[in-house]
Amino acid sequence: MFTQNLTPRFCETDALGHINNTVLPVWFEQAREPIFYIFNPEMDVRNWQLIIARIDVEFLKQLRFGQDVELRTWLEKVGNSSLYIHHEAWQSGQLCARGKAILIHYDYASEKAVPIPEPVRVKLSEHLEE
Numbered sequence: 001m002f003t004q005n006l007t008p009r010f011c012e013t014d015a016l017g018h019i020n021n022t023v024l025p026v027w028f029e030q031a032r033e034p035i036f037y038i039f040n041p042e043m044d045v046r047n048w049q050l051i052i053a054r055i056d057v058e059f060l061k062q063l064r065f066g067q068d069v070e071l072r073t074w075l076e077k078v079g080n081s082s083l084y085i086h087h088e089a090w091q092s093g094q095l096c097a098r099g100k101a102i103l104i105h106y107d108y109a110s111e112k113a114v115p116i117p118e119p120v121r122v123k124l125s126e127h128l129e130e
Contacts, residue, residue: 019063081113
């Protein structure tokens with residue numbers, strides 16, 4: 001599991017005083033960065049090998065400004081060319097949101113999914129959880 005703490009910015013709140021619903025997909029993308037490094041240690045966008053196929057977010061409780069948020073991320077499944085990623089956002093000891101993302105190992109030149117290389121698959125398997 002990957003964990004990361006962040007402090008919500010004032011600009012991420014909405015008129016109701018809670019964290020805007022558009023912020024969670026951005027936070028969850030940030031939480032996927034350790035996975036990006038497994039595929040591309042230099043984070044060279046000219047050698048990018050991932051494309052997002054799906055994201056979803058389920059809002060369980062309101063997130064508020066002024067309290068840190070812990071993001072928890074792990075892999076649920078590593079397929080031939082796909083990754084199933086689970087995210088959670090916790091604040092004050094409570095699960096406030098969870099989401100899923102499906103990433104595809106992708107060849108942008110051919111515009112096709114390609115198998116995940118075995119050395120990458122081995123590193124990814126260290127972060128598989130149910």
